[in-house]
Amino acid sequence: MEDDISRQVFEKTVGYKVTGDYLPLFDYLETNEPNLGFFDTELFPKRRDHVYVDVGAFTGDSLLSFAMAVRGSYKEIVAFEGDKGIYKSLCDMLTYARLPHVTTVNKLLFSGAEEKEWHSIRNNQNILFDSPNLYGKAEVIFSSREAVARGPVNFMTERVYTDTLDNSLQVSPTVLKINAMGADFDILKGGRKLIRQCQPMLCLEFGVRKQDVGRLIPLIKDINPNYRFYMRVKEIYGDFKTVLYAV
Template structure:
């Protein structure tokens, strides 16, 4: 089974080359985006890499859109014929909506997994071949069929550009997957990359406000201020808002990202200084660690090595920010504590939000205690 998996990923075609040819063809007519949500900027950036100019953007009636986004009817008045590029992550739903509109001026409908080939996060065939053994080792560690299917589907989307298999394994219950993560009234929750509180709020709902304490780390000052304001308004109990980045040590690093951005990262070229801390120092009693820290996940885990060895906390770690994270992170955790069981879940229908869940002992629900 593992050899078949390795042969498949090694033989996938280059997706960027294939997308480039498709984008050249669709540019023979005006290119119009359908969708103006979180995914649209990534699609614009991806099209621009191939020299494609977006002639317009439309959204569903009633959607609060950005300036310049209009209705499909207005697009139809501007162009006699045009190609549509779906700028929704949920591309199947978008395709159904477009087909229901039955607009005869639409010459073609296209979708590209723009997340699969972002600069600095592109996984190509040479990389896959070079790290064949590491990918195989991780595949062998995964504890259920859905995890193995998810790993294969994610790599297939990154390498071959086909998001259809990824759509099939998409699950919506991010960080608290039903039937997998067991929460107790004694949880010490570390929210690494807390943003403005979305995951923290989900944790409070899941525990019904019965927990020991929470440590929410958010390095971007504006986001941290919003999170602190939320905590004040809702009178969170035993929640610490920490305006620092998680790392392997306590130091000062550079930080890049616009004020209030959803994704800001530690970077040598960053414009701002940011203080870092470790989980071993700030939350040595952690029982559940969530990390979505824009590529610093491995360093944050190194700063939690003592806590992981001692406590065996539940882990939810994003694997999609860097290609090497797909094998370095699970193999590092296993080196610290070989008794972890690993599960992978995909939480968007495009190649982002891939989360590795690590659980041990009593934190594994009965339905997962035996390998299926």
């Protein structure tokens, strides 16, 4: 960790994962420009030719935050979203936002090209279930209050094919944000060549899966030892996150 704040946030985040007590992290919450999400930070490089890659783009919230952070001046945006229903909502948003030079990709990224189980809900386009994933059944994650508010929910598990970041990206990113329901570690493994060659700024939610807490930073160091690491606590669209920046 490159500064005292990062070291303290790391310590408190590990403590939270052990005890379940998130309150100590609130002392480090940064809310200068909350609409900028991951990019509300002095660490974000100021330039007008960014190539931004968003893995786990959801409905485009972080994509819009990026566009605001650079005041609309960028070279290209590539947005990956694996869930079919959410992907449709992402495309609908972009129809109205009219952002130029944006490519969307409906693909699930992972550490390899393989067949996996995908857990989601069938009517995701209407309900916008925000936790489709490759690890746990949707009915365990889905809020019962949301089910009451939104109507009947049809859970599903289907067989899907994943691919890697190295296989799927033909641009050289300057900023790479990955926030993909716990698959971040595996997605990074599938992007070794890209990250080694391009060294984009990495923006990741830290500690989504407990088993990744002690191995995420060593993985990035192994891929590219030139990275420096920082941690900040952010409120991103109402969700409190410990964000790991590698620059």
